[in-house]
Amino acid sequence: MGNRVADRVVLLGGSMCGLLAARVLADAFAEVVIVDRDDLTDVTGPRRGVPHGRHAHGLVARGHQILEGHFPGLTEQMRAAGVEPGDFNGDIRWYVNGRRLKPSRSGLVSVPATRPVLEHHVRRRVQNIPNVVFMEGYDVAGLATTPDGDTVTGARIQRRTEGSREEVLDADLVIDATGRGSRTPAWLADLGYARPEEERVTIGLAYTTRHYRLRSDPFGDDLAIIPAPTPDHPRGAFFYKLPGYGGRIELSLTGMLGDHPPADPEGFEAFARSLPVPEIYEAIRDAEPLDDPVSFRFPASVWRHYERLGRFPERLLVMGDAVCSFNPLYAQGMTVTALESLTLRRHLASGRLPRPAAFFRDVAANVRGPWEFSAGADLGYPGVEGRRTPRTRLANAYVARLQSAAVHDARLGDAFIRAAGLIDPPQALLRPANVTRVLRHMWRRPAEDDAGTRAVRQSDAVADV
Numbered sequence: 001m002g003n004r005v006a007d008r009v010v011l012l013g014g015s016m017c018g019l020l021a022a023r024v025l026a027d028a029f030a031e032v033v034i035v036d037r038d039d040l041t042d043v044t045g046p047r048r049g050v051p052h053g054r055h056a057h058g059l060v061a062r063g064h065q066i067l068e069g070h071f072p073g074l075t076e077q078m079r080a081a082g083v084e085p086g087d088f089n090g091d092i093r094w095y096v097n098g099r100r101l102k103p104s105r106s107g108l109v110s111v112p113a114t115r116p117v118l119e120h121h122v123r124r125r126v127q128n129i130p131n132v133v134f135m136e137g138y139d140v141a142g143l144a145t146t147p148d149g150d151t152v153t154g155a156r157i158q159r160r161t162e163g164s165r166e167e168v169l170d171a172d173l174v175i176d177a178t179g180r181g182s183r184t185p186a187w188l189a190d191l192g193y194a195r196p197e198e199e200r201v202t203i204g205l206a207y208t209t210r211h212y213r214l215r216s217d218p219f220g221d222d223l224a225i226i227p228a229p230t231p232d233h234p235r236g237a238f239f240y241k242l243p244g245y246g247g248r249i250e251l252s253l254t255g256m257l258g259d260h261p262p263a264d265p266e267g268f269e270a271f272a273r274s275l276p277v278p279e280i281y282e283a284i285r286d287a288e289p290l291d292d293p294v295s296f297r298f299p300a301s302v303w304r305h306y307e308r309l310g311r312f313p314e315r316l317l318v319m320g321d322a323v324c325s326f327n328p329l330y331a332q333g334m335t336v337t338a339l340e341s342l343t344l345r346r347h348l349a350s351g352r353l354p355r356p357a358a359f360f361r362d363v364a365a366n367v368r369g370p371w372e373f374s375a376g377a378d379l380g381y382p383g384v385e386g387r388r389t390p391r392t393r394l395a396n397a398y399v400a401r402l403q404s405a406a407v408h409d410a411r412l413g414d415a416f417i418r419a420a421g422l423i424d425p426p427q428a429l430l431r432p433a434n435v436t437r438v439l440r441h442m443w444r445r446p447a448e449d450d451a452g453t454r455a456v457r458q459s460d461a462v463a464d465v
């Protein structure tokens with residue numbers, strides 16, 4: 001154990017954020033108690049408290065590095081369980097506007113586990129930490145505080161069995177990791193505090209996901225086929241091998257601004273057929289479905305600005321999606337949560353309980369870059385409401401050019417994957433070497449630009465959905 005800070009910390013929520021925070025807190029507290037409404041230990045599949053876990057979840061490169069740092073050998077542990085890691089640019093077939101980005105070895109590791117599989121492996125490692133306790137099947141009803149409401153002293157919890165009563169779980173520190181539906185804003189209001197300001201970007205997104213056993217192999221040596229949505233082609237997909245493959249795949253179709261992938265099998269297939277990349281529809285049309293399609297709606301990205309609050313109770317922190325839930329298409333959520341776990345570790349290093357104001361300032365710094373990257377890109381869709389500064393417009397126009405150039409220039413694909421993977425800041429895309437390469441490709445003639453890169457002509461691909 002590192003610097004002992006206090007006796008007991010209670011984590012509300014035991015999903016990715018709760019688990020990564022628990023890893024760090026276990027070095028600083030005698031006891032780490034994770035409270036969750038779901039059963040967690042030994043669960044390997046989707047669960048009710050995380051309905052989004054049924055849909056494609058990619059861990060981007062920075063997140064993989066942090067997880068491997070927290071749990072050395074995690075990647076090998078997953079490989080032994082049938083997950084096939086690969087290179088982010090060399091082993092994933094990325095398409096933008098129907099054109100394949102030129103592959104190369106980026107040196108960044110992609111671990112294409114499903115969300116429940118990734119969470120299961122992380123949770124197994126947390127379960128092995130002796131001073132972490134799981135309280136499963138408990139609802140969090142609220143906070144316990146001193147009579148003046150200045151300091152949080154624990155959490156009010158209730159077992160999800162009939163006839164059970166609310167009980168108070170005392171704690172030196174309480175951390176809300178209950179995700180997007182977090183009740184902290186309402187609890188603050190009940191205690192006489194202001195709620196955090198909410199910044200929203202309405203995107204009207206939905207995922208619809210189905211699993212199949214394929215009769216043909218569209219992947220070759222690749223792990224996944226990902227047509228990324230763009231303002232020109234807002235329909236997208238994540239199509240990848242399930243752990244232990246054997247022809248089994250997960251396909252998440254995505255649609256923005258109310259253009260949602262249907263959950264009836266015919267509508268689902270027709271939507272797949274309308275993608276600007278033919279191989280996904282061709283692979284599933286004669287495949288064996290393993291389940292029915294399920295949908296998840298994500299109306300808006302939301303950032304709760306706790307760092308702007310003037311007053312906040314002591315001994316309470318908020319992390320993960322409870323602070324910011326990003327447009328999932330950019331796959332940032334778990335990695336930002338991982339970055340926040342490093343922030344938490346830094347704040348505990350002093351040997352004292354973290355002060356909320358300072359902690360929230362640093363969490364806002366974790367969130368800001370990824371938020372600007374994804375919310376800024378969303379403003380490239382004409383139907384997304386929000387203020388478009390000249391800088392946003394310029395950035396979106398430049399990124400579109402860079403992606404087009406990355407069809408021919410693997411160095412630009414790598415640069416984009418490093419920025420999207422939160423390895424490099426988005427400004428790295430503007431390094432002189434990258435700008436020069438983008439300009440060089442802008443001068444290509446259109447015929448030259450099209451040669452051999454387009455998966456299919458749009459007129460061939462669009463189906464009536």
Ligand SMILES: Cc1cc2nc3c(=O)[nH]c(=O)nc-3n(C[C@H](O)[C@H](O)[C@H](O)COP(=O)(O)OP(=O)(O)OC[C@H]3O[C@@H](n4cnc5c(N)ncnc54)[C@H](O)[C@@H]3O)c2cc1C
Pocket residue numbers: 012013014015016017018035036037038048049050052055056057058059060138139140141177178179180181207296298319320321322328329330331332333334335337
């Ligand atoms: C469709 C979709 C796809 C996504 N894809 C990606 C991706 O590709 N890559 C990526 O990095 N991120 C992705 N994300 C985001 C990612 O899921 C989250 O960022 C990540 O799960 C961290 O969330 P969290 O732990 O803060 O909250 P959650 O995962 O929402 O977990 C909250 C936990 O709190 C528990 N809980 C909630 N309320 C209570 C209560 N009152 N009492 C007791 N327990 C409670 C729940 O049971 C749950 O276990 C995606 C999100 C969505 C919606």
